[in-house]
Amino acid sequence: xxxxxxxxxxxxxxxxxxxxxxxxxxxxxxxxxxxxxxxxxxxxxxxxxxxxxxxxxxxxxxxxxxxxxxxxxxxxxxxxxxxxxxxxxxxxxxxxxxxxxxxxxxxxxxxxxxxxxxxxxxxxxxxxxxxxxxxxxxxxxxxxxxxxxxxxxxxxxxxxxxxxxxxxxxxxxxxxxxxxxxxxxxxxxxxxxxxxxxxxxxxxxxxxxxxxxxxxxxxxxxxxxxxxxxxxxxxxxxxxxxxxxxxxxxxxxxxxxxxxxxxxxxxxxxxxxxxxxxxxxxxxxxxxxxxxxxxxxxxxxxxxxxxxxxxxxxxxxxxxxxxxxxxxx
Amino acid sequence: xxxxxxxxxxxxxxxxxxxxxxxxxxxxxxxxxxxxxxxxxxxxxxxxxxxxxxxxxxxxxxxxxxxxxxxxxxxxxxxxxxxxxxxxxxxxxxxxxxxxxxxxxxxxxxxxxxxxxxxxxxxxxxxxxxxxxxxxxxxxxxxxxxxxxxxxxxxxxxxxxxxxxxxxxxxxxxxxxxxxxxxxxxxxxxxxxxxxxxxxxxxxxxxxxxxxxxxxxxxxxxxxxxxxxxxxxxxxxxxxxxxxxxxxxxxxxxxxxxxxxxxxxxxxxxxxxxxxxxxxxxxxxxxxxxxxxxxxxxxxxxxxxxxxxxxxxxxxxxxxxxxxxxxxxxxxxxxxxxxxxxxxxxxxxxxxxxxxxxxxxxxxxxxxxxxxxxxxxxxxxxxxxxxxxxxxxxxxxxxxxxxxxxxxxxxxxxxxxxxxxxxxxxxxxxxxxxxxxxxxxxxxxxxxxxxxxxxxxxxxxxxxxxxxxxxx
Numbered sequence: 079x080x081x082x083x084x085x086x087x088x089x090x091x092x093x094x095x096x097x098x099x100x101x102x103x104x105x106x107x108x109x110x111x112x113x114x115x116x117x118x119x120x121x122x123x124x125x126x127x128x129x130x131x132x133x134x135x136x137x138x139x140x141x142x143x144x145x146x147x148x149x150x151x152x153x154x155x156x157x158x159x160x161x162x163x164x165x166x167x168x169x170x171x172x173x174x175x176x177x178x179x180x181x182x183x184x185x186x187x188x189x190x191x192x193x194x195x196x197x198x199x200x201x202x203x204x205x206x207x208x209x210x211x212x213x214x215x216x217x218x219x220x221x222x223x224x225x226x227x228x229x230x231x232x233x234x235x236x237x238x239x240x241x242x243x244x245x246x247x248x249x250x251x252x253x254x255x256x257x258x259x260x261x262x263x264x265x266x267x268x269x270x271x272x273x274x275x276x277x278x279x280x281x282x283x284x285x286x287x288x289x290x291x292x293x294x295x296x297x298x299x300x301x302x303x304x305x306x307x308x309x310x311x312x313x314x315x316x317x318x319x320x321x322x323x324x325x326x327x328x329x330x331x332x333x334x335x336x337x338x339x340x341x342x343x344x345x346x347x348x349x350x351x352x353x354x355x356x357x358x359x360x361x362x363x364x365x366x367x368x369x370x371x372x373x374x375x376x377x378x379x380x381x382x383x384x385x386x387x388x389x390x391x392x393x394x395x396x397x398x399x400x401x402x403x404x405x406x407x
Numbered sequence: 408x409x410x411x412x413x414x415x416x417x418x419x420x421x422x423x424x425x426x427x428x429x430x431x432x433x434x435x436x437x438x439x440x441x442x443x444x445x446x447x448x449x450x451x452x453x454x455x456x457x458x459x460x461x462x463x464x465x466x467x468x469x470x471x472x473x474x475x476x477x478x479x480x481x482x483x484x485x486x487x488x489x490x491x492x493x494x495x496x497x498x499x500x501x502x503x504x505x506x507x508x509x510x511x512x513x514x515x516x517x518x519x520x521x522x523x524x525x526x527x528x529x530x531x532x533x534x535x536x537x538x539x540x541x542x543x544x545x546x547x548x549x550x551x552x553x554x555x556x557x558x559x560x561x562x563x564x565x566x567x568x569x570x571x572x573x574x575x576x577x578x579x580x581x582x583x584x585x586x587x588x589x590x591x592x593x594x595x596x597x598x599x600x601x602x603x604x605x606x607x608x609x610x611x612x613x614x615x616x617x618x619x620x621x622x623x624x625x626x627x628x629x630x631x632x633x634x635x636x637x638x639x640x641x642x643x644x645x646x647x648x649x650x651x652x653x654x655x656x657x658x659x660x661x662x663x664x665x666x667x668x669x670x671x672x673x674x675x676x677x678x679x680x681x682x683x684x685x686x687x688x689x690x691x692x693x694x695x696x697x698x699x700x701x702x703x704x705x706x707x708x709x710x711x712x713x714x715x716x717x718x719x720x721x722x723x724x725x726x727x728x729x730x731x732x733x734x735x736x737x738x739x740x741x742x743x744x745x746x747x748x749x750x751x752x753x754x755x756x757x758x759x760x761x762x763x764x765x766x767x768x769x770x771x772x773x774x775x776x777x778x779x780x781x782x783x784x785x786x787x788x789x790x791x792x793x794x795x796x797x798x799x800x801x802x803x804x805x806x807x808x809x810x811x812x813x814x815x816x817x818x819x820x821x822x823x824x825x826x827x828x829x830x831x832x833x834x835x836x837x838x839x840x841x842x843x844x845x846x847x848x849x850x851x852x853x854x855x856x857x858x859x860x861x862x863x864x865x866x867x868x869x870x871x872x873x874x875x876x877x878x879x
Contacts, residue, residue: 126660132690137649137683141691144653147638148588150660152653172646178846180631180639181622185849216847240849272852319852 079263082252084226085115088233089153091265093123096151099237100127102138103155103192112157113193113252139165139190143172146188146242153237156192159208159246173242174217189236191245194222195289195340196388198250202376207341209288210350212244213318219271220318222246224292226256228315231269239271246317248289274321276328280310283334286325286351288314291338297391317347325351326359333364340388343371511720513732513764516739519793521801523739530582530743534808540581540738541803544573544796545814546821547597550606551769553825554613558627558773562833563613565627569594571736571768574795575700577601578741579668579763583749586665588636588654590647593628594700595670602635606824610832617878622846623838645675648684648697652758655693659756666694666752668745674705676719685726688758696748697728697760700735702767707780723760735763736795739802766793839878840866 079087093099100123105112107120107130120128131138135156142152156162162169173186195207213220219241223229229247236243261267277292278299287295292313299309310328314321329335335355337348348369355367373387486493516527523529532540551568558566569576576597583589589598596609608620612630615623620632621639631639638647638654651669658665675681676699688695699719703710716722723730729751733744741763748759766789770777777786803809840862844855866873 129691132683132686134679134683134687136679137687140646140649140680140683141653141656141687144590144650144655145657146653147650148654148657150653150657167643168646168649171641171643172650176639176641177848179621179624179629179641180846181620181624181842182846183620183631183633184639219848319854 079226079230079258080253080255081223081226081229081247082113082115084229084256084258085233085247085252086117086119088230088237089116089119090122092234092237093119093127095265096237097127098149099151099153100129100145101153101155102129102131102142104131104133104138104157106130106155111155113249115247115252116155135161135165136168139168140172142188143168143176143186146173146186147176147184149187151187151189151237153189153191156190158197158204158249159192159194160204160206162190162192162208169212169218169242169244170215174215176217177241178217185240186242187240189233189239189243189245191233191236191247193249193252194246195248196372196377196384199379199381199384200377201379205377207246207339207372208244209246209317209339209341210346212246213320213347213350214345215318217242218318219243219316220246221271221316222288222314224251224289224313224315226258227262228269228275228313230258230262231267232271232315235268235271238268243271246289251290251293254293269315272316272319272321274315274324275313276310276324277313278309278311280308281332282308283336284310284312284325284328284332285336285338286312286314286348287338288317288347289340291340291389294389294391295338301391314347320350320354322354322358326355329355329359330362333362335363336368336370338370338389340372342374343369344374346371505715506717507721510717511732513734514740514744515734515737516743517737517798517802519798521798521803521805523802527739528743529739530746532739532742534806536581537803537806538808540577540742541796541799541809542817543577543597543600544738544799545817546606547573547576547600548796549818549821550596550600550609550825553822553829554609554627555769555773557613557829562829563627565773566613567593567628567772568769569597571766571789571795572700572702573597574738574741574799575698575735575763575765578738579698579745582742582745583668584665585636586663587749588638588651588658588665588667590638590651590654590667590669591640592644592647592671592675592700593640593642594672596628596630599630599632599635599637602637604630604632604635604637606821606828607831608632610828611835614829614832614835615837616832616835617838618832618835619838622842624842645671645678645680645684647671648675648678648680649687651695651697652684652688652691652693655688655695655758656691659691659693664753666696666749668696668698668749670698670700672705673699673701673703673710673713673719674708675699676722677713685722685728685758685760689727692756693758694752694756695758696745696752697758698745699760699762700765701762702735702765704767704771704777704781706771706775707777709781718762718764720760720762728758728760730760730762732762732764735765736793736798738795738799765795837877 101116101119106116107128110117116128139154142154145152169190173188176184176186196205209220209222212218221232221236221243223232233245236245278296285295295311299311302309310332312325312328337351339347348371352367370389375387377387378384486495516524516529518524547569551570554566555568557563572594576595580598580601611618612621613627629640631637647669648671651667655667701718705713720730720732731744733740735741744761748761751757752759768786768790844859847855
């Protein structure tokens with residue numbers, strides 16, 4: 079099942095199960111979704127549940143939050159999370175903080191979803207990763223699926239969750255196919271929020287990643303395996319709340335940590351993971367934590383430069399660097 | 408559907424008549440299936456009108472519109488087809504003027520002496536309702552004075568008054584039903600007063616004690632009460648406007664006999680959210696009433712620096728929204744206009760814009776001294792000679808429903824309540840420590856449970872460093 083179909087089927091099933099769930103965003107209806115994630119939903123549920131909006135992120139985000147105040151369950155789609163910045167006041171001040179500020183009188187069961195991070199050749203204003211931006215705000219939950227199983231399970235969990243959830247997809251993953259079990263295809267399937275998944279077990283080094291980088295980490299693990307290094311790959315799934323227990327347990331087993339993310343390094347997700355591990359498992363670390371992140375520059379457009387600005391899996395460089403680094407005791 | 412009722416403004420009748428679906432000719436929105444053309448006439452001169460109604464966003468459907476040409480100008484029946492419908496064309500280059508020349512007139516019922524203006528349309532009020540409106544206006548005035556003083560004495564940290572806008576607050580609240588959901592800006596506590604929020608409840612919020620419904624998490628005056636259908640006030644300006652449209656959309660889906668009423672000031676209309684909300688409400692046909700309190704000032708920014716349009720009322724048409732300008736200091740006018748607007752919003756499932764003209768008599772808040780940017784005699788003039796409370800009092804007294812005796816009785820009672828409420832609120836315990844960590848999420852996450860545990864341990868070890876009046 080492709081990630082696209084996984085998201086589409088999750089939306090379909092949740093809308094079918096709960097009449098309060100509705101989808102709102104630019105091009106989600108007639109156009110079947112800018113990335114075809116909402117294909118077929120307008121025909122099935124009608125224009126009252128699948129709303130095409132004017133171009134006003136601040137507008138439709140505010141409206142979605144208002145609808146959530148009154149008990150509806152909106153799924154707000156941003157064409158990319160770059161455009162969520164035009165609505166970020168509503169996400170943070172009207173959604174994330176409302177339950178607390180109103181002392182529980184106003185809950186906001188809303189989901190903000192859309193592609194996040196780098197795509198291919200879309201330039202600086204379409205390639206920003208917002209994982210650490212949203213994950214720093216109390217009141218929000220932030221999820222980042224990788225596989226189709228993640229996409230289905232996490233989106234269903236997000237829609238059912240009474241708190242506001244930021245759901246960070248990845249454009250380049252939409253077309254990727256993953257095997258799914260019968261359990262995943264069941265309409266009641268759900269993945270718990272706040273639990274990371276160990277995609278590959280290992281004993282020499284822990285690699286944490288989320289979204290597209292999980293695939294890269296797994297490829298890197300394959301290469302390392304040929305060099306005799308057994309890497310444990312953790313798919314974070316949930317950026318907030320972060321599954322610190324799983325990460326720390328893994329580091330206590332392997333004694334080495336590499337965090338991988340596509341976004342900018344400063345104040346990134348890796349920085350938080352590093353702090354958490356240093357706070358809780360300092361004695362277990364045999365080497366400093368290594369952060370792999372995107373280059374600290376606005377994303378360039380030229381294809382060659384873009385390739386250099388994001389982490390890549392290089393046969394020779396990664397393996398040798400990692401080997402050299404791991405041999406340093 | 409699209410019920411259109413004309414009301415001719417006559418100067419002969421002096422009887423009050425009940426209002427229903429009254430509106431100034433602005434544009435006729437009809438059901439798409441049978442477009443009609445109505446000559447709309449307020450003074451006998453034929454007016455220009457245009458008629459347009461769009462179907463849903465189904466791209467495959469034909470757009471159906473009917474346009475009529477201006478018979479004043481051209482006999483030209485040639486039209487151009489463009490997305491958006493047919494337009495006639497003219498060879499002369501004509502810019503629409505930036506202003507229509509004359510300002511949109513303001514709907515008013517009572518003059519400054521509290522007498523009904525001849526020929527007024529208005530919704531008749533009973534003695535009971537009128538006396539209640541007047542009493543609550545006085546209570547609001549007194550509450551503002553006493554709480555403002557309390558801030559000055561350092562007993563609360565912040566306050567802002569609604570001085571000068573008592574009529575907008577109370578008369579609009581009175582025209583609504585308890586099921587209508589309110590999204591205020593912050594200068595509308597009168598609505599809560601009308602709906603039964605007690606003075607003690609106000610004081611509790613201002614003092615942030617354990618009886619505050621907000622659990623002490625917000626600055627003073629940021630009231631909220633789910634049972635009164637009054638959405639919690641938040642400071643950012645105009646964010647409540649698109650939220651109101653969202654709630655209205657929810658009511659629309661539920662087909663409830665209720666609407667959403669949201670307020671903002673003249674300054675709030677400059678925000679992007681104002682544009683998004685109005686535009687969206689028109690497109691989604693949401694049952695929401697937008698009330699703009701145009702009180703002339705946004706802190707120190709006068710409206711001449713805020714916008715260059717003829718106030719806010721003219722903007723409604725730009726979004727396809729029916730609008731009215733009303734004298735915000737006239738209880739009967741505000742009541743009647745909101746009553747009519749509400750009915751339109753619900754029965755026709757459309758947004759309505761009401762611009763209520765008024766004057767902000769008080770400073771913006773306790774953090775402001777408005778004498779620094781406006782003349783003192785201007786403030787005094789509005790406070791003494793254009794006071795909405797005095798004006799309504801004259802009308803109520805003229806009807807034989809009020810007296811000096813009742814006035815002093817009311818004022819004494821309210822004053823007592825106020826002083827008592829403040830005393831009690833000040834002495835009531837603050838919210839417990841546990842409330843620092845609750846409600847961030849639906850279910851408290853482990854990191855917060857841990858932080859609370861760590862905090863309690865620290866307090867246990869160093870009790871002398873912890874404030875004694877905050878319960879654990």
